[in-house]
Amino acid sequence: MAETSIQKQSFAQYKANNTIEEGDHVIAYLNRETMQLIKVQSNKTFHCKYGNFRHDDMIGLEYGSKVGANATSGGRGFLYLLYPTPELWTLILPHRTQILYVADISFVMNSLQLRPGMSMIESGTGSGSFSHSLARTLGPQGHLYTFEYHEERAKAAKKEFEEHGVSDWITVQCRDVCKDGFNLENKVDAVFLDLPAPWDAVLSAKKAFKQDKMGRICTFSPCIEQISRTVLALKDHGFAEIQMFECLLRTQDIRVIPMWTIDEATEKQRAFENKRKRRAQERGGTKKQRQSDGEVDNDGAKAEAPLTGTDDDSVANSPQTVDNGADAGTTDSSAVGTPTTSLSEQGDATSLVSTPVSTPVLNKSVDVSTPEPRERIDPKNLTVTRLPTEQPGHTSYLLFATFVPRVSTKEDSQ
Amino acid sequence: MESTMANNPDIIHAGENVFIRMPSDNVKCVLLKPNTTISLGKFGSFKVNDILGKAWGNTYEIYDRDNKIRTYIPDEMNEVEETENNNREIVDNRASQTLSVAEIKALKSEGLRGELTGEEIVNKLKESHAAFDKKTAYSQAKYLQKKGKKFHKIFTPIKPTTYTVNEYFYIKNPAKIRDIRMDTLSQLLSFSNIHPGCNVLVVDDTQGMVVSAIAERMGGKGKILGIYDGDNPHYDVVKYMNFSQEIQDTIKVLSWLRIHRGPDEKSPDELQDVTQLTGKDLEGYHRRLKAYTIVEESRKILFEAKFDALVIASQYQPESIMEKLLQYVQGSRPVVVYHPSKEALLETSTWMRKSPDLLNPQLTESWLRKSQVLPGRTHPEMSTWGGGGALLSATRVIDFPVQAALTKRERLAMERQNTEAKKAKRTREEEEKSSGDAEASGTTTTTTTTTMSTTDATAGEDAGDGHERESKRPKQE
Numbered sequence: 001m002a003e004t005s006i007q008k009q010s011f012a013q014y015k016a017n018n019t020i021e022e023g024d025h026v027i028a029y030l031n032r033e034t035m036q037l038i039k040v041q042s043n044k045t046f047h048c049k050y051g052n053f054r055h056d057d058m059i060g061l062e063y064g065s066k067v068g069a070n071a072t073s074g075g076r077g078f079l080y081l082l083y084p085t086p087e088l089w090t091l092i093l094p095h096r097t098q099i100l101y102v103a104d105i106s107f108v109m110n111s112l113q114l115r116p117g118m119s120m121i122e123s124g125t126g127s128g129s130f131s132h133s134l135a136r137t138l139g140p141q142g143h144l145y146t147f148e149y150h151e152e153r154a155k156a157a158k159k160e161f162e163e164h165g166v167s168d169w170i171t172v173q174c175r176d177v178c179k180d181g182f183n184l185e186n187k188v189d190a191v192f193l194d195l196p197a198p199w200d201a202v203l204s205a206k207k208a209f210k211q212d213k214m215g216r217i218c219t220f221s222p223c224i225e226q227i228s229r230t231v232l233a234l235k236d237h238g239f240a241e242i243q244m245f246e247c248l249l250r251t252q253d254i255r256v257i258p259m260w261t262i263d264e265a266t267e268k269q270r271a272f273e274n275k276r277k278r279r280a281q282e283r284g285g286t287k288k289q290r291q292s293d294g295e296v297d298n299d300g301a302k303a304e305a306p307l308t309g310t311d312d313d314s315v316a317n318s319p320q321t322v323d324n325g326a327d328a329g330t331t332d333s334s335a336v337g338t339p340t341t342s343l344s345e346q347g348d349a350t351s352l353v354s355t356p357v358s359t360p361v362l363n364k365s366v367d368v369s370t371p372e373p374r375e376r377i378d379p380k381n382l383t384v385t386r387l388p389t390e391q392p393g394h395t396s397y398l399l400f401a402t403f404v405p406r407v408s409t410k411e412d413s414q
Numbered sequence: 415m416e417s418t419m420a421n422n423p424d425i426i427h428a429g430e431n432v433f434i435r436m437p438s439d440n441v442k443c444v445l446l447k448p449n450t451t452i453s454l455g456k457f458g459s460f461k462v463n464d465i466l467g468k469a470w471g472n473t474y475e476i477y478d479r480d481n482k483i484r485t486y487i488p489d490e491m492n493e494v495e496e497t498e499n500n501n502r503e504i505v506d507n508r509a510s511q512t513l514s515v516a517e518i519k520a521l522k523s524e525g526l527r528g529e530l531t532g533e534e535i536v537n538k539l540k541e542s543h544a545a546f547d548k549k550t551a552y553s554q555a556k557y558l559q560k561k562g563k564k565f566h567k568i569f570t571p572i573k574p575t576t577y578t579v580n581e582y583f584y585i586k587n588p589a590k591i592r593d594i595r596m597d598t599l600s601q602l603l604s605f606s607n608i609h610p611g612c613n614v615l616v617v618d619d620t621q622g623m624v625v626s627a628i629a630e631r632m633g634g635k636g637k638i639l640g641i642y643d644g645d646n647p648h649y650d651v652v653k654y655m656n657f658s659q660e661i662q663d664t665i666k667v668l669s670w671l672r673i674h675r676g677p678d679e680k681s682p683d684e685l686q687d688v689t690q691l692t693g694k695d696l697e698g699y700h701r702r703l704k705a706y707t708i709v710e711e712s713r714k715i716l717f718e719a720k721f722d723a724l725v726i727a728s729q730y731q732p733e734s735i736m737e738k739l740l741q742y743v744q745g746s747r748p749v750v751v752y753h754p755s756k757e758a759l760l761e762t763s764t765w766m767r768k769s770p771d772l773l774n775p776q777l778t779e780s781w782l783r784k785s786q787v788l789p790g791r792t793h794p795e796m797s798t799w800g801g802g803g804a805l806l807s808a809t810r811v812i813d814f815p816v817q818a819a820l821t822k823r824e825r826l827a828m829e830r831q832n833t834e835a836k837k838a839k840r841t842r843e844e845e846e847k848s849s850g851d852a853e854a855s856g857t858t859t860t861t862t863t864t865t866m867s868t869t870d871a872t873a874g875e876d877a878g879d880g881h882e883r884e885s886k887r888p889k890q891e
Contacts, residue, residue, distance in 0.1 A: 018744045062745040062812055063745045064745025064810060066811060066812065103601065107782070109603075110576060111596070113573075115633055117633055136609045137631065139610040139611075213469050213471070214469060215471075231787050231788075244784065244792075245784050247782050252778065254777060404487075
């Protein structure tokens, strides 16, 4: 089943066949917050809280497949096997330093005007988050020179790039570029500096640029004071078009909320009051009886006389709605900010019913052949977004500038 | 040598589209025709031949009466020295400029003719400004910069790239590219993991802005198939990118109408016997054959390419597009939807959440702020961009039936089954209780149970977690 691919798996590009093979890296997606990189080796098993997953079960599957836990070990869970991409790696990589996330990564790559086949400098390598995205964008025809002054980190990055199949076009060097420079001349199209003192590396960066063409530089600094010093350095070394940006990505939470009119709310409240009265009247009945009565009514068993005889329209529906409220309340009763608890619980339940399954419910209320109309109050549902309470407010300032190509003497004489 | 020169993307070529930035910061798009002169209005004119073959990235000043150009180094970044001045003494009044309007006009036309440089004009204005010395240092710098923007005859040719083309249209005509902004576009490229060699399926109603960005990132390797409606794809933006033939060849298109061969659609060979054709008929045959072959090739790509990304930036309902195109996308590949209004994607997100073929949909919006960074004068710009659009991205997954757990489809089916079973059980109980009441209750559903199972499903999906779903799954029988 598994064709042997000539191509080694790389985080920076897909494999020609989309099949999980021995030795491949796979990202196990457990849920939105939990993903883990695993290296597929036969006879091995991946253990997690959702069960034991045999690597042998993964081999031969298409990437993106859902795989179940080994049934013999009693697992009932499943997970998805995803192809490792730079974006996923950024979410799960071991942090050796602070890392760049997708908003800054994307904007920097776009503003540096990177194309496949270009060469560029990155300093420092850090945890290699940005390096993977850069490797993807520059492609195997391009080259990334990445510098890290911390020896352990440089080593770890180097090993990672080899493991991830991107080392052919990434060169890692352990070097303090602020002191010793990049030692590259006339070599690169773009430079990215994520350093505490980027201004110390500007001159060396200038030399590294291909001298006869336009180049782009970006420095990434959390503090405005760093930016000010870098601006002066860039200006002194003849860089043009100095611009600064901040970019944030906001993930929206989506939910469905009921939008009650005040009339509907009043009606609901009245129904509750009437129900309370009715219950008070039913002194003799045990709790169990009342419940079963309610359910019988719910079932639409064509309205047993004692209940339908009451004077309120929505009473017959009340037991059902209360039950709904309780059910939904266990999942997420705090989700809706409607003023009263009863309404908010009710609201959640109703919003959840708004799937095709709710059709029988509506049919039922129409079908009921009692003299009194017993309309269930269905509020208008609204799909809304909101931003999570806590979210990034600042990452770093992105300072961009253009390297102005050398003007040949011939041009000057014109 | 000749051909490598022609392909070198680092220098300016004849026949290319170029953006020209003027001192006012306005940008003009021009097509470089050799031996012509391009007028920049009050900023003068320059001869196209003077910039051909030069590297991108330089700024030029127009000087002399003959519209000559020379490289110019802008000096706007000068540090400002603090002075004791403040604006207490400054009265807003036209009289501070001692030159009359007519005199200034005369200076301007002298400048246009090349008799005065922009700097000289600005100096004259400064000298005849009665209150200039009273201004604060910052105000003086601002004044000189402002006047410079009016009288300097300088310009910068800008190379069209995804970034610059996008910026140009976002400022000039955002409706054309459906308001997609640089940052949102860059995220679209990341989320869809575009790289050389991948196959991308695109539905692009941004006039080709999205297609251009993807094509640039692929650099001539891989395939892009754009599905379009109407007579033509209208990828107008692509032509501004000065793509090499190699890159242009990666872009293929297919009309929604032609995805499947209609019953009345016949190949030119089926319609006519080519051996019988002569003259105009033969020409017509070849024309039809060419058109037919293009459609057939695009179809072949759609059916056989195995796509690595589905990117939708369409005016049409994204769900309806995904229903048709998702089948051509491989497992573990991104699906990214762009829309200028996030509200338009809310229902789509709910739809995606329910789909067994898509994992973890995320709705994101980007925020971007630009700042002025002059020494000692750093602050966010006074006016900023409005919206940049919203992205909804998810991963295509293969909903394999697995032994231990259930696929989403199976689970929903099982829940329905459970509901039925419970209902039947209750009906039996009722029958026992009120035996004789033969009222048929078999056609109705218990609302309580229905709601319960729906709650489970939704809760599980909200958590984006199959296992939570599993644990809440009603026990079989």
